[in-house]
Amino acid sequence: MTKPIDHASTVTRDEVEDFLYHEADLLDRWKLDDWLGLLTDDASYYVPPNDKPEGDHRFTLFTVADDIVRLRERIIRLKDPNCHAEFPPSRTRRMISNVRITGTEGDLILVSANFAIYRYRRNETVPRLFVGCYRHKFKLTDAGLKIHERRAILDAEELGAMGAVSFLL
Amino acid sequence: MLDKPTQNGRSNGSYDGKLVVEDLENLTFQVHRKVFVEPDILEQENRAIFDKCWIYVGHASEIRNPGDFRTRHVAGRPVIFCRDRQGNVRALFNVCRHRGAVVCREREGNTRQFYCIYHGWSYNTDGSIKGIPGDDAYPPNFNKKGMGLVPVPRLEHYKDFYFANLDPDAPDLHTYLAGAKDYIDLVVDQSPSGRMEIISGVQEYDMKANWKLLVENSVDDYHLVSTHATWLNYMRNSGVNVTPAKGHMLPTKGFGKDLGNGHLTTDNPNYRGRPVARWISVYGEDAKADIDAIRNELVERLGEARAARVADTNRNLCIFPNLVINDGSSVTVRNFTPVAPNLMKVTAWALGPVEETEAQRARRLHAFLTFYGPGGFATPDDVAALELAQQGYAAWREVPWTDLSRGMGNSQEQLATDEGHLRVFWRKWDSMMSGAPA
Numbered sequence: 209m210t211k212p213i214d215h216a217s218t219v220t221r222d223e224v225e226d227f228l229y230h231e232a233d234l235l236d237r238w239k240l241d242d243w244l245g246l247l248t249d250d251a252s253y254y255v256p257p258n259d260k261p262e263g264d265h266r267f268t269l270f271t272v273a274d275d276i277v278r279l280r281e282r283i284i285r286l287k288d289p290n291c292h293a294e295f296p297p298s299r300t301r302r303m304i305s306n307v308r309i310t311g312t313e314g315d316l317i318l319v320s321a322n323f324a325i326y327r328y329r330r331n332e333t334v335p336r337l338f339v340g341c342y343r344h345k346f347k348l349t350d351a352g353l354k355i356h357e358r359r360a361i362l363d364a365e366e367l368g369a370m371g372a373v374s375f376l377l
Numbered sequence: 378m379l380d381k382p383t384q385n386g387r388s389n390g391s392y393d394g395k396l397v398v399e400d401l402e403n404l405t406f407q408v409h410r411k412v413f414v415e416p417d418i419l420e421q422e423n424r425a426i427f428d429k430c431w432i433y434v435g436h437a438s439e440i441r442n443p444g445d446f447r448t449r450h451v452a453g454r455p456v457i458f459c460r461d462r463q464g465n466v467r468a469l470f471n472v473c474r475h476r477g478a479v480v481c482r483e484r485e486g487n488t489r490q491f492y493c494i495y496h497g498w499s500y501n502t503d504g505s506i507k508g509i510p511g512d513d514a515y516p517p518n519f520n521k522k523g524m525g526l527v528p529v530p531r532l533e534h535y536k537d538f539y540f541a542n543l544d545p546d547a548p549d550l551h552t553y554l555a556g557a558k559d560y561i562d563l564v565v566d567q568s569p570s571g572r573m574e575i576i577s578g579v580q581e582y583d584m585k586a587n588w589k590l591l592v593e594n595s596v597d598d599y600h601l602v603s604t605h606a607t608w609l610n611y612m613r614n615s616g617v618n619v620t621p622a623k624g625h626m627l628p629t630k631g632f633g634k635d636l637g638n639g640h641l642t643t644d645n646p647n648y649r650g651r652p653v654a655r656w657i658s659v660y661g662e663d664a665k666a667d668i669d670a671i672r673n674e675l676v677e678r679l680g681e682a683r684a685a686r687v688a689d690t691n692r693n694l695c696i697f698p699n700l701v702i703n704d705g706s707s708v709t710v711r712n713f714t715p716v717a718p719n720l721m722k723v724t725a726w727a728l729g730p731v732e733e734t735e736a737q738r739a740r741r742l743h744a745f746l747t748f749y750g751p752g753g754f755a756t757p758d759d760v761a762a763l764e765l766a767q768q769g770y771a772a773w774r775e776v777p778w779t780d781l782s783r784g785m786g787n788s789q790e791q792l793a794t795d796e797g798h799l800r801v802f803w804r805k806w807d808s809m810m811s812g813a814p815a
């Protein structure tokens with residue numbers, strides 16, 4: 209599947225930006241199965257705890273630390289009307305900026321970006337705001353760019369008024 | 378027997394100002410929803426409950442070395458929880474003796490002193506005063522030595538769980554904990570050396586709901602099937618048998634228990650897996666041998682019966698008023714503090730045996746996140762349920778009564794899906810709020 213080439217040089221920031229905007233659009237429109245299609249078969253998704261943003265999920269209690277198996281289950285849950293925390297689904301709007309290719313790690317391309325996600329819920333007029341940065345690892349496959357590791361690091365000192373992180377950051 | 382009359386005694390259900398109404402003839406137990414919305418009630422709770430009870434501060438493992446500190450809030454007061462340079466555990470009000478600024482501003486760290494940035498007063502880690510800039514300006518009788526950080530009136534621990542009490546005359550912690558001690562023991566017995574530790578990484582989040590709703594929710598197994606339908610589905614998809622036992626709502630028949638002094642617990646035969654030590658398919662085939670080894674160590678150390686008690690039961694323990702230790706899919710220590718009638722701050726940690734290998738620790742944390750926490754598969758739906766309840770209380774004047782009568786009249790045993798253990802909390806709450814002895 210993977211091309212053993214020097215991909216960082218073959219992928220441009222434009223392509224990465226397009227990818228991230230497309231991803232954000234899918235998530236905002238709750239096209240979650242399509243979103244899963246952007247991931248590799250061994251992808252993982254992390255939200256570190258606010259007090260240990262640089263922590264390792266094997267020794268540190270994270271907010272989210274999904275391997276692909278649990279991530280697929282999370283999508284099943286999010287699409288279920290019995291996912292009460294997200295029913296009716298939150299309306300979200302994601303702003304992605306400061307996109308950079310920061311390096312490589314083996315055949316992985318390291319990408320960082322900033323995000324601000326406005327989350328509106330039924331019965332709440334004031335949005336809950338999630339601000340932070342992404343640290344992603346991309347893989348260039350025959351089917352194009354895929355996310356191998358997805359890490360959303362929140363800036364706030366605590367989750368506080370953000371409450372539960374029941375949707376995908 | 379869980380159901381004994383409250384101080385308020387019997388009632389025919391008509392509202393005569395009582396907030397908790399128990400009718401033992403008609404077997405009803407009702408709580409007036411005013412208790413979830415009225416600022417006066419919260420004020421009274423702060424004085425009659427939070428200022429009188431043992432409130433959780435932290436765990437000894439969080440301040441292992443001399444000079445280690447954590448800043449916390451205890452019953453709303455800023456507190457430094459630290460180990461002084463001599464190795465003694467302290468809880469000091471994090472308030473400068475000069476003009477009252479919060480002294481230590483970091484979340485955690487290791488230090489030789491606490492330094493107030495306002496005018497530069499400094500304190501040793503045992504709280505004693507270290508330095509006062511320009512102290513020659515003070516009158517001759519100024520008692521510099523007496524200007525140390527003020528310790529909380531009482532600080533005691535049970536098996537490394539430290540609690541503070543703002544009431545100097547409170548009974549000692551061990552007496553206060555009553556039957557809850559046995560259930561803390563069951564948690565601590567998971568460690569071969571009896572030493573558990575708080576794992577790095579804290580979950581701090583708000584719920585737009587009254588704090589008492591989280592007491593109820595933490596031990597309420599009645600809500601599991603409806604609130605946590607997607608979690609049950611996830612377990613089912615993963616090959617875990619979650620079919621209800623015959624005649625029961627849940628896969629196993631569990632109980633709700635009164636532990637005295639307002640403390641309560643569920644006590645359920647496990648079906649959902651336990652890092653110590655019950656394998657489920659979610660852990661993966663390669664974890665089987667390791668879980669067996671953990672279990673064998675338990676049997677060797679504790680004997681077959683006690684090992685089964687530790688390894689094969691899940692217990693959600695509530696220590697009155699606001700500490701919950703859930704020993705289920707993993708172990709979580711969680712406390713919560715009201716900031717308004719309709720808002721609480723929740724702080725939750727993971728707890729594990731200090732001896733755990735890397736693989737065991739990773740498994741424990743993975744198991745934690747399948748259920749617990751703001752990103753888990755269950756807790757967010759609890760938050761949703763509690764916030765919906767709080768929204769419903771906007772009509773408290775018109776729809777005033779909450780019903781908690783499940784299982785009333787069963788004097789022998791209360792199921793975890795009954796509400797007998799919830800009534801234990803409410804009776805204690807009621808007696809403290811009306812100033813009656815517990």
Ligand code: FES
Nearest residue numbers: 473475476493496
């Ligand atoms: S308030 Fe702390 S030194 Fe003045």
Ligand SMILES: [Fe+2]
Nearest residue numbers: 594604755759
């Ligand atoms: Fe729940």
